[in-house]
Each structure stands twice: as structure tokens, then as C-alpha cells.
Amino acid sequence: MAIREKVFDVIISCFKRHGAEVIDTPVFELKETLTGKYGEDSKLIYDLKDQGGELLSLRYDLTVPFARYLAMNKLTNIKRYHIAKVYRRDNPAMTRGRYREFYQCDFDIAGQFDPMIPDAECLKIMCEILSSLQIGDFLVKVNDRRILDGMFAICGVPDSKFRTICSSVDKLDKVSWEEVKNEMVGEKGLTPEVADHIGDYVQQHGGVSLVEQLLQDPKLSQNKQALEGLEDLKLLFEYLTLFGIADKISFDLSLARGLDYYTGVIYEAVLLQTPVRPGEEPLGVGSVAAGGRYDGLVGMFDPKGRKVPCVGLSIGVERIFSIVEQRLEALEEKVRTTETQVLVASAQKRLLEERLKLVSELWDAGIKAELLYKKNPKLLNQLQYCEEAGIPLVAIIGGCPKRRPCGRNQKENKPGPLHLLS
């Protein structure tokens, strides 16, 4: 928890720096609210038992509850963050920070605005947070659902297979193109020619120059959706340059993202492992933040279907917690779990009253203070407690007998002057 709080502090102060307010929604939603929003993953939703009343499910992410909240409260314009736990009946993988109950840290901007300004801010926020956390070098992959869809269309993928081919493409960060191609042809029924055509595109990544190049692509630029996506990406790169983060961003045609609700720009931040041999490309070790634009989701909850365009990001804090924890373990750095500034101790017996009075004065003065809950604790035990808990100061109550000012074996005595040792 001590590590978590440090990570949350970095994230929350960034969200606040960007003017977000915080909202909260219940841990459960009506079951029907979650139905049909997560594709295949819907089977991972936790349901509550029917004990009478509404049928409820535990939230699966914070995006769908946010969209439901906007529609229900008829909000058309909000910039909010939400840090809370979500629930998935998945196979846990503790070392990789994958649990059935885990935190999500979401920031979203809802409202009708000029293109790419809020989208660019989301990417800026990701970069600010990942830099502040000092968890190593990272790269943000960017793509656009409209470019993907346009690309599928011109390659000859039937409309009905867009989403499933999208899922295949999304695996390219884990498996080779050959395997993805086999899946497309063998399992999903594309011809090898169509698959190869997709392969020519999705194996490309680069900066704004790749955007420019694809804008010149005779086929792709003829597709309305793809053209819109490419033009928006070009504008996005302009803003990212002004924000000083263009060098962190890679336009990556293989980025597809699993969730159904994205409609425009999508992005995913990956940590880079320092290459073993010089000259090798840095290796991605997994996603730590992701997000995108979802302009249709709020409309699904509005009785009149009124749309509220949204763009947002989610920080994968559980993974970050394990990275920070492993780093601290490697450094053998001990993390304090309390913030106590002073231990009120006594060097002699029968000074409980004085200790209680002093610790109370310290509390009333806003100082973080503790005492041992013993009538007559040994000084050594009190100092050991300081050592273990990392308490920097000890206030020792005790007096010296007249004849032997600092000698050993001093008799029990009335309280004397206060000693503060650091």
C-alpha cells in the first residue's frame, strides 16, 4: 500500500494538473448496462446473486460506468478522473500484476471539441505520468480505428470480419506475422493474398513521415474513413510536437486494441527493455497505459441516442506497482509504511502519565507521534521500535539523580528534562 500510494500520488497530481475533477460510481452496475460492451470478454463479468431486486454485476472497467453516468445525468461536457477497482473472472498472474480485483486509473475528456486537441492532451498525460514514475524508457504506439477499417476494406476483408481480423492483428506484439497470417487464413477464412496485403500494411511503423507516406498511398487515401484517420493523425502529430512528446510516439499500424467501443485514435504505452546488444531495437515488455476515442458509447445509454464524443486513457497501475516493487527490492530499499515523526519514550519506569501528556501535546500540535502501549517499556525496546519503523526522532522523558548526572543504574526518579535525539 505504501508503494501504491506513491504511485497514486504521481498519477492524481498529474490528473489534477490537467484540470480534471474526480467522480465515483458504484462498484456494481445493472447487469444490462454491461451486456454487449466487451465482446468475447463478457464471460469474465462477475454477477451478483439474485436476492430480489435488480440484477447486478461488478464493474468490468471504468469506461462503461462513466458513459452510463454521463447519459443518466445528461452531461455533455466533463473532464474527470476516476481511480477505483474493477473485477474480472480471469486467471490471475501475480508476478505480472494481473488479478481478479485490480485498480484502474482513468482520465477522460467528454464533449464536442475541435479535433485532436483533447486526444493530444491524453497522450501528453500518459507521457507525463510514465516519465514521473521513473520506471524506464517507454514508447506510445498510436493508430486509428478508421485507418484499420479502411485498410481492411481496401485489402478485401468483408465488413463482417473487421472485428475478428482486428483481434488477429492485435496479436502482432506477441507473435510473429507468420502465425497471425496462419490464423487469418486457417481460422478466419481470408485468402492468402488478402492476408499478405494486410501484412504489408500492419508491419509498418514510424513517425509522422509514415502518415504522410500513407496519405500518398493511392488505395488507402481513396478510402474515406482511412483518409479521415490519417488527416487526424497528421494534426495529432503537430500538437504532440508542440507538447514536446512527438519523439515518444510511434504510429504503429499493428495496434488494434481489443475493446469494441473505440471509434477513432487508439494508443498504448509500452515500457522498453534496454537491448542486450547495441544496435538491436528495444524490446517492448508490455503495456502500462492505453486508451482511445469512443464517440458512440454514451449514445448507447441515452434513450434518444444522443452522442457525447469521448477520449480517454487508463493507466495500468497493477503492472506499475509490481515494477516499482521489484525495483525497490533490487535496490534493497526499505519503504516506510508509516509517517511517524517522533516516538515519545521514557528512560525510567513510572513515566506513563508524562508520556501520555507529551504525545497528546504533539498530536494536538499536528505532529505525527507514537508511544509504546506499555506502562514501563524498556528504553532499548523503544529505540528498537524507532529503528524498525524508521522513526527519525525520539523524545526521551527522564531525569538524572542529583549525585550521578549521567551514570548507569540510576534509580527511578521524577521526570526531568526532555531529550530529543535524532
Add this chain to the structure above:
Amino acid sequence: MAIREKVFDVIISCFKRHGAEVIDTPVFELKETLTGKYGEDSKLIYDLKDQGGELLSLRYDLTVPFARYLAMNKLTNIKRYHIAKVYRRDNPAMTRGRYREFYQCDFDIAGQFDPMIPDAECLKIMCEILSSLQIGDFLVKVNDRRILDGMFAICGVPDSKFRTICSSVDKLDKVSWEEVKNEMVGEKGLTPEVADHIGDYVQQHGGVSLVEQLLQDPKLSQNKQALEGLEDLKLLFEYLTLFGIADKISFDLSLARGLDYYTGVIYEAVLLQTPVRPGEEPLGVGSVAAGGRYDGLVGMFDPKGRKVPCVGLSIGVERIFSIVEQRLEALEEKVRTTETQVLVASAQKRLLEERLKLVSELWDAGIKAELLYKKNPKLLNQLQYCEEAGIPLVAIIGGCPKRRPCGRNQKENKPGPLHLLS
């Protein structure tokens, strides 16, 4: 949420001032963990649907999960706080801050210590928090389960009826003694004499002098349990005097507390309503914090039944939220929901690039800044946004044409000097 965060800040900083670390437990527990801990209220527990795997329930409070956590991790010594939501299938009462999902803020001290020192600290924490929150005058009622049990024994209540008679006594803060007596005699089968005997005790409240008086009570002082409870309360009052809070504490023999797991001192803080006529006693308007000692609960989760004595408190924040909210409404005080310090604005068109560059510089410098997501927002709209959001500063980018330094109707122009208006 803005109000909640303010209240949490007060509570968390007090918990930290007293040297507590923070822990977290999952929102669900094994169903069997919660079974048999809450008496009649167990029917209010939310269960999860059986989707294969363990049978789970949503936590009902934070105390039982804490005890389970201690036993599972074999911890015998910890001072922790935990702020999280708990779940009860109850009838909500929105105006009184009663919901099915609500926050609890718990602080507990677990471990074998000298008597009444941690108990006194819990009461000190309650008083510190309620004073800091400035929600009005309050009183903390204190009693001890051992005194109640001893009293029932000497009055002639059979052992098997202790808990149910306890429940009747607990109603004395809401209904008259006559009604409670009727319940004891009519529904619970006590003789009128036994009930009257109880009535003589439970209608008493006072300070340490009442403790002294009952220590002289020929019957009560002969009961071992009651005597232990009274002697501990006497010691408690000594410590509370040293902590400077004895005047806030009332020894109240009618305080019984609903939960089964308390074994020693119990307490409950109530807000006092200023009496309408001078001379009248202040009226309690409801409990805002409560707690007590539960020395047997951890042992229930330990395979060998090893006990870990615990004492703790819980702040009823939902009620406090509604009180603070009502007070702010009455004062017509507007609460800012964001912390933005500067809005980056422009007085002319075509300055989006400059706005993006400046806002990015501010973010990088750790300054909380926003801009409107429009290419060419009107100055009036930008200033209005500041007004509505309570943003104290605006940085206006724009230049003056050469001939008309500050005139109206100035033409669009290249960016000029930066104006900061507060």
C-alpha cells in the same frame, strides 16, 4: 466528491498522525468468513452469483476482513487504517446518508498491550477528527460489555438472554424507558421486577464519579466481570484526562452497540443539537463514529484459535458528508471541483499553437493549467469558463496592432506579450 476528499483528508491525516499504516482487502470475502458475525443483520449481506469457484460475498464492514487478514497473515501486532466501501442490502435513506454502498473509515490497534492505553488513543482520535471537521458539538458515550453483562447477571437475566436484552437496551437513545421495558417484559419474557432493576442502572449516565459510585455498588462490585469493566473504565478516564478529552466523554449505561463481537469497552460519538431553550440538555442527533474492543474475533479465523486483542473505531463518513454538504448549501458556499490555477487563453484568432506551447510549459513546470479545446475560442467564453470553474488566473496571449495599442476591433495579429490577469 470534492467535499468527500476534504473530509477524507482530515481523517487520513489524523490516522497518520497516530502512526497508522494503511491496508487494503478485497471487496469480496469468502461467504463463510462473514457467516455468523453479524447476528440478525446477516440477511443484509450481498452474495455473488455462483459462477464456479469459491462462494463469495461483498464485505459488510471492514472489521471482519481485518480480523481475517490478521489471522491469515499471522499478524499479532499492527496499527492500521482502512478506508473503503462496504455493502448492505438495506433500505437506503439518502438524506440521512444511509446507502447500500457506503464508505467506512476504520482505525484499529491489534496486539497484546497494557490495559486501556490503545483504547484511550482510539477515543482521542475520535475527538480529534470530530473537532477538526467542525460539524458542531459532540459527546462520546462510553460503556463496557463486561459491565452490561455483569449488570444483567445481578439483575437476574438468564445468560441466554444477554444479547437480546442488550438489543433492547440499545434502543434507549431512540425510545423511552417505558417502551424498552414493555419489550423486555412483553416480548422477551423478563419479569417486571428484573426489568425495573435493569432500568435503575441503564438510565444512569455521568463522568468518572459514576464509575466510582458503581464501584461502591454492593451488588455490581461483587460481579467479577462488572468489576473488571469498572476498574478499566476508571483507568480509561485517567488517560482521557491526560489526553485532555475527559469532558467530551460520558459513561452511559444504556450504550450497548448492536454487533456481537465486542468484548470490552464500547463507545459511540453523537453530535449534539444546540438546545432550543436555555437550561435544556443538548439533544443527540445521531451517531457519527463508534467502536470498541473485540478480543475474540481474530481467534475465530485462526485454525488454532489464537487470540489477538483488538480495539478500534469507525467514522460514519456518509452522515458527515451530508452534514458538511447541508452546511455548505446553507452558507451558499460554492465548492471548487478542480484545482486549476491558470487558464491559458488568447484574445485573438489563430493562436492555438501558442496556447498549446504555453499550457505544455506550465504543465511541465508542475502548474495546474487548462485551455479551451477550441481552435479559436472567444475571449469572453474563456473568461466565463474561469468564472464558472473558479480558476483564479488567466494567461492571455495576444498582441496589439501597432497603431492602436489597446483599442477595440483590433485585427487578428501575431502573438504579442503575455498578460496575466488575476
